[in-house]
Amino acid sequence: MKKWFIGIVVVVCLVAGWQTHSIYKAAVNDVQADEKKASAKAKEDFNLKSVTSTQAYFGDHTFYVVEGTNNKNEDVIAWVPKSQKQKAVLKKVADGITKEQAIEIVQRDRDPKEIKSVRLGIENEKPLWEVTYIDQEEKHLTYYYLDFTSGEFMKRYSLTKPE
Numbered sequence: 001m002k003k004w005f006i007g008i009v010v011v012v013c014l015v016a017g018w019q020t021h022s023i024y025k026a027a028v029n030d031v032q033a034d035e036k037k038a039s040a041k042a043k044e045d046f047n048l049k050s051v052t053s054t055q056a057y058f059g060d061h062t063f064y065v066v067e068g069t070n071n072k073n074e075d076v077i078a079w080v081p082k083s084q085k086q087k088a089v090l091k092k093v094a095d096g097i098t099k100e101q102a103i104e105i106v107q108r109d110r111d112p113k114e115i116k117s118v119r120l121g122i123e124n125e126k127p128l129w130e131v132t133y134i135d136q137e138e139k140h141l142t143y144y145y146l147d148f149t150s151g152e153f154m155k156r157y158s159l160t161k162p163e
Contacts (some may be wrong), residue, residue, distance in 0.1 A: 038064030
């Protein structure tokens with residue numbers, strides 16, 4: 001009886017693991033397919049010569065941030081929406097602040113203990129930098145948003161870490 005029970009537990013664990021892996025792979029493949037579509041759309045809509053990177057941004061709406069080069073050899077960034085209801089936006093890299101400048105602004109204004117991530121995003125057709133950090137007291141994970149063009153503060157919100 002004990003061997004049967006152990007056998008059933010092992011089979012259930014294997015099936016659960018296989019299902020979890022299948023769901024994960026399907027989700028990753030969907031995101032990768034969407035990123036490829038966004039890259040192709042950016043190339044077509046904005047006459048990009050090449051694409052160097054694409055990543056998803058999940059804000060109020062899902063956008064794909066496509067970095068590349070246009071036909072004039074200028075480095076550009078395209079924010080391509082997943083939904084047809086949203087509008088795509090294109091900016092020259094030179095027209096915005098850099099990732100390093102965004103980090104400097106947050107360090108100067110908020111004095112974080114640790115910067116967790118810095119990524120491009122967009123809200124209400126306004127390109128932005130999203131800087132995620134841990135505060136000095138290590139009590140909050142904060143999302144800090146800066147305007148891509150000017151570096152001005154847009155908004156922030158904090159999540160309290162459980163004790």
